[in-house]
Amino acid sequence: MVWNGGSVNVTLTEDNELLDEVVVTALGISREKKSLGYAVQDVKADQIARSGTATLTDALQGKVAGLQINNSGTGAGGSTRIVLRGNSSLSDNNEPMYVIDGVPYDTGGHDIDGQAGLWGGVDRASGAFDINPEDVESVSVLKGPTAAALYGSRAGNGVILITTKKGGRADGKIGVTYSGKFTWSPVSYYLDLQDTWGQGDNGEVGTTSENSWGARMSSGTMVPAWWDSSVQVPYMGTKNPFTEYYRTGNMQSNNVTIQGGNEGNPFRLTIGHDDTQSIIKPTRLDKTSIDFVSSNKVTDWFGIDVKANYVKTIGNNRQTRGAYGATYYINKIPRSITMESLKANEFDASRPGEYIEDNYYGPDAEHQNVYFLQDQFNNKDVQNKFFGMAALNFQFTKDLKLRVKEGYDWTGFTVNYSWPYQDPVFTGHYPGVEERKYTRIEENTEALLSWNHKYGDFDLGASAGGNIMRYHYDDLWSEGRSIALQGAQFIAAGTTIHASNYVSEKQVNSVYGFANIGYKDWLYLDLTARNDWSSTLPKDNRSYFYPSVSLSALLTSAADAYGINYNHDVIDYGKVRFSWAKVGKDTDPYQLESTYSTTTGANGYIFIEQPTTMANANLKPEMSDSYEIGTEWHFFKNRLGLDLTYYNTVTKNQIMSVAMNYASGVQNKWINAGKITNRGLELTFNADFIRNRNWTVGTTVNFSKNWNKVNELTEDLKMYELGHMTGYSGIYVYAIEGESLGKIYGYKYRRDDNGNKIIGSDGLPLRDASQEIGDINPNFTGSFSLNASYKNLGLNALFSFQNGGDLYSVTEYSAAIHGTAKRTENRDQMVVEGVNESGTANTVAISAQKYWTNAVDEEFIYNAGYLKLSELSLSYSFNPDFVNRITKGVVENARFSVFGSNLLYLVKHTPGTTPDGSLTDTSIYATAFDMCPYPGSRTFGFSLTLGF
């Protein structure tokens, strides 16, 4: 029985296996790893399987040096931000490209509900969510542009190259595999709240206050209820509103695989179904996927490969995130208000039948009843995604072959919303419905002619190919607002109806070629060249060329070839490598010509809207220039391995939108400018401490350090704003010339030359000018894993860490000003330490309320560093003979594992919340904020794999 789950045991790799290790590289070409002049890191199926995470991207966390993953704070089905080797693009184009079985895979998200994730909107995840981890054989991470020089434009940030399982078994029979995974995710990480003081202000009970600056809570104190002042209720709230409001999420995943075919003609069919209940009550995701792959060798010289993948994902009632999401409101509910009372009184009882929202305060935009939100915000999205390819393989001679391939990626997405009740916040809108449908298609037609030949000591290879990429996006949106007919929930019932559409198209034609020369199996030289023509650039700059060179030298093989002695018992393998590459990047459609849009505005008028960004008819492609050097060593029969890389990437000519003087008539202008450098070190180290018949115990360490610098912006712009939040605080995130990319600016307290805070006559510390209060860039990141196995039992633990990097906690800020944050628990009058403007010590006492409601930004900046146990798993592979015997031959093999993820933070600085799970969108600046995410979860689960 063939089992594709991989082995639990650490493979006992011998020297020759090291030399023969094959990895998948650009354009789907398998290469011997030893011949590559750049770093490639692989993650295998078993590493993915044992992580127990629901998505492939989560499973990659901590397994690749230099790969930084931030999870969204939106619970199941949320987006993930992945960056390889640091941020290099100012236009938030930092995500790597995904390629599945040689075909570019569209991971564009469905971030359609809000312009910026910080301000509400719903996270409908990105396409990476749709990759079934069960189908994945291996993931190769091509980190730098060097590795990606052949993929062109979109590969500038690296490539996540996914190879799916191909099926087939030696005996040609049909095999069936079942795998199931069941997980539970209890609410685990949320803001620390004080549990002493109730609703009110100035230390007194106040049942109409929005704050928790009141008196000491006591179940013996009776106060008028917020929903009906004639009812008396205890002045005591819900101890933990988060666990009360959120629930334990769960997921079950079932997959059945049928595979067979002989060596030359394998096929594999997987049907999978995931059912996920998010920690936020109404949200439920349902995903069904079918994956079929088959290869057919028709004749000696001709074969066909086919892959067809269909995924249907239904998201029910995903909820608003960030500001105006549930956590945002829960954080500031006065501590003496019970969650039950909010649930029971979401509608105003004095106006029966009208369904008017009620709340302890307001309700208004800043104070919504969180139970009303669940009932009011109904939405459903359905995504149908088809991804597939067909390839024809021609083998003309032993040395010459041609592969012609058509790849197709089609995403159809529909989302509809309905708000059944009036809403005190969106007056004039609701009741209402909204519907949006779009399709996104990417087609790739590709041909590659390859030739290989061995002349004496030389292995020669040359390939030439071309690709046409066509992209089409078509979007239709409509809404019916202010529905007057009770219960009507369709567009035509709206008293005002709006609709709009949008179309976007793009094409990139490319030709490329590469040559590789191997000498005596120890020296390898690769040369590549690619030219793209992009429809998004002006005629004169449309064509851009980029080459790469890489060199790999196997020192051990060279020593062998030239008879140089070294201790073979100690050194197995030693290699040095160097590569240099240039990669070009185009831009989005329609940036060359300023156009006007139209809207249906107030009172039904059609208005013409001015473009706010000035187009630039002379845009040039972005270029990045990079080199890397690295070395890889294995010792003591591969018990010790070390891989070290230094890289340097310079990104120039960035296509960015810069702020213009408003009086010029535009707010922004597209320009080519800037120069950003990322350089860094990546280290992977593995060691097997024990390796014998029954036992293996080993560790793997990944470490990376990235130095990031904005060398140049533009002639008259030295600070480029990546984003800001106003209204709450004036937090800005900047790229500043000469500094690292992502400086957080906000207010600090004013201090004298000796560092004393300067206190005003009212006892409050004075505020200084806006200045740097943090930096989003970590000092270093990494992970280490411990793997132990005894016979068929395997234990794996993965710890991941980040050192440094800063985060502004809007979560805590919004709670602190309302007196609910744990930090505000001490309510004694305080004399803020500092001096007054004349230099004498401050003696004016103020209340905690006065202090915290005037606290400035520096109070809420946190170190985003952490060390956590991110995965722990225990698995057991049953002895096939035993399984066979007790199931009377029905089951051929079985494996059972239990696992946990995101289990424990050993080091963490944020106040209850997590530093790495609070992302609200995938932009650079969002990483600077902890903006009221859903609570973080631990996940526990088990999985079972049965082969029939």
Next chain:
Amino acid sequence: MKKIIIPLFLSLFVFASCGDDFDEMNKSKTSITESSLQAGPLLGRAMYYGSSADHQRNFNLFDDMYAHYLSPMGLGGTNQYVYNAGWGDIFWRDFYTARQREFLEVKALCEGKDDMKAVSAMNDIWNVIMWLRIVDRNGDAPYKDAEGNYAGMGNTIPYNSQEEIYADLLARLKADSDALSNTDGQIGIDNYDMVYSNDFAKWRKLANTLIMRLSMRVSGTSLAETAKTYYQGAKDLAMSSASDYARISCDSSVWGDYYDRTYYDWANTIPEDCFMSVLNGTNKGYATGVADPRRAIWFEAGDLKSTTGNQWDGYPNGTIENGTDAAVTKAHGGNNSGNSSSYARLNCSTKEGFFFFDFHNSANQNLSWCYATYSEALFLKAEAILRGWDTGDAESVWKQGIRASMDEIAYFITRSGGSTTISSSAYNEYVNALPAFGSSNEEKLRSIAIQKWIALFPNSVEAWAEIRRTGYPGVYDGTVELPMYNSGAQVEKGNIIQRMPYPENELQTNEARMPEDFRSSGSKFKYRTQYGLFWSQAALHHGGTLKATDVPQNF
């Protein structure tokens, strides 16, 4: 077989490298280019977006408070003279990047077309209204060159002085009025003229009323003599009846427009204490003992009696610190929990209300944004008489102004089916109870200015300008220090705000051309909003800034 495959493969290269259809492909299919522009959708947008759109951040959080009309209860900050650039810069931004472009595009579309001279004049008048807001908020501003070839200017846009801008705006209004003197054969902009429905005669009256406004504004400056001439040429062509008001109907279904959202969400529309006490007749500096008959149309009483026992309380600006005043936090418009406001609030709940709206009805025509009225013209005339620019009895013109103001309200209400008018007896009772008109010019001006301030409501833009120019009404009548101050304020404690700061965008991209004193290294930068504009008599008589305790001096 190679014979077939290789040519086939090579042909792919040929195909891949061409891209003749790329230019066409890279043209947006869902937007229009300059050649498709039309005057109506451009000028219409300028009118609507220059007034009610994004109203809270454009007007309510600044002018409404600075004019002491409304209080942003529950929202500390801007009412304490702390400037929030994220809100306050929006008007400037949208003015230069949209309003001004719309103006220039319409102007270009009218160029050389004999039947579009009237549209061109309407466009120009509207643009002057927009410019007036910029120059009255910020003083010196990029004017001449911004009007010209904006796209090519990059980030080096020179400034013009307030005096230059005022002089040019007056000249433009005069030219517009002349252009509208004969409108035979002129076409309009269909229903896009949301001010006057292509009634060119009324546009001409508006132009002349604006000339009166602008010339009176500079009556104490070096432009006074020129202004007097403009005034005298305009006074007989200005608005002559209450039905001449210039107003735009707002759409309450558009999120964020006018007062709908602000009223319901953030209680930023509680009447300010000073304004409310004047309407109540209880303000110690303007005690009449009689409630103003306009009060119950603009506002409605709080549902619960507040601690002072008055359902018609206003809320004082500048006192609240992040909602710490427990007594007022629940006093919240739009509260549906049954515990309603203990303060008066904008009248949104009856059909007779000035601001009546009902969010079930998507497009309520009653919401309106006022630009100029007949009553304003009368108050301007009354002042002109004091200044010797006009003839007549100032006091009787002043009383006509009060009557016109009351009539205007009735117009707004009857227009949407309401029936409330203010009766002669109510008017007489009110007028008879007013403090004496005064004997000195200064006293008379105070009477005129306070009534003008009431009548201008809700045009807080003009009201704030006139408070700054005349020093009236001295909001707490000089007996109480203004509480509108906190440590982050851009004025020194005790001073009254005189202008808006230049937007951050200006400091970042064009600082070298800004007036030197207001650059970040400049002498006036720290307290940059306290320095009077060139027409601010009140401030100029006190060394350029004005304290709440300073006595106005206009003659």
